[in-house]
Amino acid sequence: MTNRRTFLAQAGLAAAGMVIAPNLVSAKSPNGIGLQLYSLRDQLPKDPKGVLAKIAKAGYKEVETFGYSKAGGFWGLSAKEFSTVLKANGLKTPSGHYGLDQFFGTGKMDEFNSYIESALATGQSYIIVPSLNHDFIKTKADFMTIAGKLNKAAEVLKTHGLKLGYHNHNFEWKATEGTTFYDTILNHTDPKLVNMEMDLYWVVRAGQNPVEIFKKHPGRFKFVHIKDMDKGNNELNTEIGTGGLDFKTILGQAKLAGIQHYIVEQENFTNIDPYKSIAQSAAYLKTKLYL
Template sequence: MTTRRKFLAQAGLMSAGIMLAPQLLSAKSKNGVGLQLYSLRQQLPKDVKGVIAEVAKAGYQEVETFGYSKTNGFWGLSAKEFSELLKANNLKTPSGHYGLDEFFSTGKMDQFDAYIEAALATGQTYVIVPSLNHNLIKTAADFKTIAEKLNKAAEVLKTHGLKLGYHNHNFEWTETEGTTFYDTILNATDPKLVNMELDLYWVVRAGHDPIELFKKHPGRFKFVHVKDMDKTNNNLNTEIGTGTIDFKSIFAQAKLAGIEHYIVEQENYTNIDPYKSIAQSSGYIKNTLKV
């Protein structure tokens, strides 16, 4: 991966008076910084209203939802009630994580329809597949089948004015029969229909360079999950800017990637209060990365 020093040298900006390369301005987002609410999954069921207020206090402008169900809504609130809560805290939600395993495996629309209703009620634009049942993608033929179903799901969403996204972990790069699931869906889905939410932590943990993905598939990555890797234990996340991932170089390629939304996610906390953690990450992204 390109180091910060190499990046500045290539840009010809090594003078002491210049702290950041002008290309970093391309990371600037009109949408502000978002938080994947999974980061606070233990707190939300206990006090959803209080948690959302804390998210706003931590400096976020957007949230990405998860865990919606037709019976329990968003932590006991209906989609409409949750939307009003966000508005009361000056927050927006561009996207939500909604599992579509039922649709992919059986074609049934019951659950999918409920998710569409929730997305529309909260003003979301993107329904994002957070992961997949691994039994659905055992073979290269399975990869192609799911790619076709991603296209079909995106077509369904389009009729409602919504868009489809796919969020990765690292299993998507496991080689099977000479290919990988991620390569398959990038190549076999319609770029106009299927967008990618690139989780930068999982890409790096899988041994890949996000910038190379941007170069091969420009414009495909409307969202990035901004998640840093702990310096001593790669299995853990840490606050943005304190780990090993070179976000400056990655964000410098925001226009090439097509990034529109920067979503912080942290799955674990080590000796730090979660609210302090998310505030620290938000501050670093705004003040240092200039998003």
């Protein structure tokens, strides 16, 4: 998978005001809190089994994968072996991040088919596009082309009983010929086929208001990435509840958004052990937001 840190862009911190009062009852997670494994990308290659055990101990019920390859599997574990380790720790994986640049660029299905095999072997329901080559989306016409290919990919997945998702950063809001890539894929992909995974940190960093997006496109956001923003440096993440994002207001609109899976992600850790960090975030979500 393309390293998402290469897509960092300098965007404003200010988000539009949020005026809808939170309703935390609607935010209750039906599946338990999840963790995007990218958070522990430095630890996983050394001891994937041990890391998964620690994730479960930290209070998580789900994990979202990344970085799968047919040759290497998940850090040396085949998809089937990986699934066995998850089950041994009481974990499930509803979704995985799988880069579809080969499919978008050439239409070839080699990698895509391997991802489908991985998803089926691990019990995942969603293949989520984590990002894409920026050369594919330089113009308004390019936006429409990718929207069409997202629909096509979703149709392929449907034949296997799987669904497609798209995960945002902040580059999706770059104004181009009177529109943005994010608006294009929301408006020109089939809502029944293409689901959205909203990364709340990146939405706010782009100067956008998550609640207003929920209102315009209710029910489209089956997943959210819960990632907090350091108050002193908006380029850094921090433990959930200690940063600048108003999760009570945003997640109070879970029913409107259609959220079914709450996935914690932290891309960097400052002066704290990563395992303590993810446990602290999980505890906050459970005790303060009642997820």
